[in-house]
Amino acid sequence: MSSKVERIILAGFGGQGVLFLGKVIAETGMHAGKFVSWIPSYGPEMRGGTANCSVILSENEIASPMVTVPDTVIAMNRPSVTKFNQKIKAGGMLMYNSSLIERQEFRDDIRLVEIPANEIAEELGNPKVANLVMAGAYSKFSKLITFDDLVACLPNLVKGAKKEMLDINLAAFKKGFDFVEEKKYMFGRYVYSVFKGI
Amino acid sequence: MAKVLMKGNEAIGEAAVLAGCRYYFGYPITPQSELPAYLARRLPEVDGVFVQAESEVAAINMVYGAGSAGARVMTSSSSPGISLKQEGISYIAGAEVPCLIVNVMRGGPGLGNIAPAQSDYWQATRGGGHGDYRTIVLAPNSVQEMADMTIAGFEFADRFRNPVLLLSDGVLGQMMEPVNLPEPRDYDVNSKKWALGYKGSDKTERNLCSSIFLDQDELEEHNWHLYQKYQVVTDLFSKGEFKDFAVEEHLCDDAEIILVGYGIISRILKTVVEKCRKRGIKAGMVRPKVLWPFPTGVFERLAKTASQFLVVEMSCGQMVEDVKLSVDGKKPVFFFGRTGGTVPSDFEILNEVDKLVRPD
Numbered sequence: 279m280s281s282k283v284e285r286i287i288l289a290g291f292g293g294q295g296v297l298f299l300g301k302v303i304a305e306t307g308m309h310a311g312k313f314v315s316w317i318p319s320y321g322p323e324m325r326g327g328t329a330n331c332s333v334i335l336s337e338n339e340i341a342s343p344m345v346t347v348p349d350t351v352i353a354m355n356r357p358s359v360t361k362f363n364q365k366i367k368a369g370g371m372l373m374y375n376s377s378l379i380e381r382q383e384f385r386d387d388i389r390l391v392e393i394p395a396n397e398i399a400e401e402l403g404n405p406k407v408a409n410l411v412m413a414g415a416y417s418k419f420s421k422l423i424t425f426d427d428l429v430a431c432l433p434n435l436v437k438g439a440k441k442e443m444l445d446i447n448l449a450a451f452k453k454g455f456d457f458v459e460e461k462k463y464m465f466g467r468y469v470y471s472v473f474k475g476i
Numbered sequence: 477m478a479k480v481l482m483k484g485n486e487a488i489g490e491a492a493v494l495a496g497c498r499y500y501f502g503y504p505i506t507p508q509s510e511l512p513a514y515l516a517r518r519l520p521e522v523d524g525v526f527v528q529a530e531s532e533v534a535a536i537n538m539v540y541g542a543g544s545a546g547a548r549v550m551t552s553s554s555s556p557g558i559s560l561k562q563e564g565i566s567y568i569a570g571a572e573v574p575c576l577i578v579n580v581m582r583g584g585p586g587l588g589n590i591a592p593a594q595s596d597y598w599q600a601t602r603g604g605g606h607g608d609y610r611t612i613v614l615a616p617n618s619v620q621e622m623a624d625m626t627i628a629g630f631e632f633a634d635r636f637r638n639p640v641l642l643l644s645d646g647v648l649g650q651m652m653e654p655v656n657l658p659e660p661r662d663y664d665v666n667s668k669k670w671a672l673g674y675k676g677s678d679k680t681e682r683n684l685c686s687s688i689f690l691d692q693d694e695l696e697e698h699n700w701h702l703y704q705k706y707q708v709v710t711d712l713f714s715k716g717e718f719k720d721f722a723v724e725e726h727l728c729d730d731a732e733i734i735l736v737g738y739g740i741i742s743r744i745l746k747t748v749v750e751k752c753r754k755r756g757i758k759a760g761m762v763r764p765k766v767l768w769p770f771p772t773g774v775f776e777r778l779a780k781t782a783s784q785f786l787v788v789e790m791s792c793g794q795m796v797e798d799v800k801l802s803v804d805g806k807k808p809v810f811f812f813g814r815t816g817g818t819v820p821s822d823f824e825i826l827n828e829v830d831k832l833v834r835p836d
Contacts, residue, residue: 301481301652304481304652305481308479308481308654313654314481314653314654315651315652315653316481316651316652316653317647317650317651317652318650318651320506320507320590320646320650321590321591322589322590340653340743341743341744341746341747341750342743342744342746342747342822343647343651343653343740343743344647344740344743344744344819344821344822346821346822346823
C-alpha cells in the first residue's frame with residue numbers, strides 16, 4: 279500500500295451500511311487533514327441488491343476521484359468478492375466479512391484479511407454495526423487514518439445520537455481493530471495453501 | 477468555517493442559500509434529487525419558499541415569475557427534465573430574467589438511464605430552446621466548485637440579466653468531497669430597477685417582463701440587443717474580467733499533446749497527464765470552466781505550440797466541435813468518448829494517447 283494514497287472500494291448488500299462505512303472512512307480522513315473523495319454507486323438497484331462506494335484518502339490533492347484499481351476492497355457479502363476481487367491491485371488487500379463469505383480460492387498476490395464482522399456485531403448486541411467493525415479493522419492497516427482518528431471523528435458522523443448508540447459504535451471500532459491486532463486474520467499465501475491442501 | 481463533507485448536489489443547495497436564493501421550484505429526478513431534498517429542508521429555515529411543482533414545465537415558469545419579481549431563484553433537474561424546461565428557458569432568456577438552472581446530466585437520448593453523462597453539451601451551449609438566445613454555461617469539476625460556481629452563477633445572472641446554467645453530471649452530483657462554504661451574502665430583493673414591484677424612492681415602478689414583441693421591427697431590435705449583450709459577455713470571458721475564471725490550464729507550456737475535457741472528465745485527465753509525464757510523454761490539459769462563451773483564445777494560442785489535441789467527453793463528441801472551431805484546422809483534433817453512462821478510466825484514455833503519440 280502506498281503511503282501517499284489509499285483507494286478503497288467498499289461493497290455489500292443494500293442495508294449492510296457500506297455507503298455509511300465509506301463515509302466514516304472519508305470523513306475521518308478529512309478530519310485527520312487528508313484529501314478525501316467518496317463516490318457511491320447509484321444504479322437502479324433492487325431491494326436486497328448490491329451497493330458499493332469508492333473512497334480515496336490521500337496526502338495530496340486528488341485528481342481523479344474514480345477508483346478503477348483499488349488498493350483495498352472491503353467486501354461485506356459474496357457477490358462483492360466476485361465483482362471486485364480481480365480488480366484489486368497486486369499487493370493490495372481484500373478485507374472480507376467471513377461471517378457471510380466462506381474461505382475459497384482467492385488470488386494469492388493480495389493480502390487477505392478475514393473479519394467475522396456479523397458475529398462480532400452480534401456479540402456486541404447489534405448486528406447493524408458490522409460495517410463499523412470493518413472500519414476499526416481497516417484503521418489498523420491504513421497509513422492515513424488511525425484508530426484514534428476514527429474515535430475522534432465519530433461524534434461528527436452520528437450527530438444527535440444517544441450515548442448508548444455512540445458507545446456501541448465505539449465498541450465496534452475497537453473489536454474490529456483488536457481482531458486484526460491479535461492477528462486472528464490470515465495472510466494470502468496461507469489461505470491459498472490451506473485451500474490447495476498443501 | 478471548517479470544511480464539510482458534502483455531496484455535490486447538497487453543496488449546490490447550501491451555496492444557493494448562502495448566495496441569497498430564497499426560492500426553489502423543481503421536480504425530482506435522479507441523479508439530482510438530493511438538491512431539492514436538501515432545499516426542501518433548508519429553505520424554510522431561512523424563510524424561503526420550496527415548491528415541488530407538478531412538472532418541470534411548471535417549475536421553470538415559477539422560476540420565470542420569481543425572477544421577474546427580482547428574487548434570486550433557481551431550479552434543477554437532470555437531462556430529460558431539462559429538455560422539458562427548454563420552452564421556459566427560452567422565455568426567460570427573451571425576457572432577460574436572471575436565474576440559475578442546474579443540470580446534473582444523465583445518459584440520453586430519451587429516457588436513457590440515470591448514470592452520469594455529458595451528452596447535453598449542445599443543448600446547453602446552443603441555447604436549447606427556440607429563438608436566438610444564449611445561456612451562460614458553467615462547468616464545475618469538484619464539489620467545491622459546485623458550491624463556488626453556484627454563487628458565481630447567481631452573480632453572473634444578475635449582472636447580465638440572463639439565465640445561467642450550471643452543467644454538472646451524475647458523478648459530481650453524487651460524490652462527496654470536503655467543501656469550504658463561503659460566508660453568506662446579503663441579497664436585497666428590491667435591488668433591480670427593471671423588476672416587477674421594484675420600489676423606487678416614492679413609488680412602485682410600472683415594470684413589465686415579457687418576451688413578446690409582436691411588431692417585427694421591435695423584435696428585431698430586441699434580438700440585436702440580446703446579441704450585443706452576448707458579445708459583451710463573450711468579451712468579458714475571453715479577454716476581460718473573467719478571462720482567468722473561464723479556463724484552467726495544466727502543464728500546457730511545453731506540451732506536445734493537449735488533452736481537453738470539462739467537468740468530471742478533467743479530473744481523470746489530470747491523472748492521465750501525470751501518468752503521461754512519468755512515461756516521458758509531454759502532455760498537458762485544458763479544461764473549459766465556462767462552456768458558453770467558449771474559451772476559444774486558449775486553443776488559438778496552444779495551436780501554435782502543441783502538435784495535437786485529444787478531446788475526451790462522456791458523449792459521442794459534442795464539445796470537440798467547439799475545440800475544432802477554435803483550433804481552426806491548424807492542428808489535428810482527435811476525439812475519445814464513452815457514452816451511455818460509462819465514465820472512461822485513466823487507462824483507456826492513456827491508451828488513446830499512446831496510439832496518438834506513438835502511432836507505430
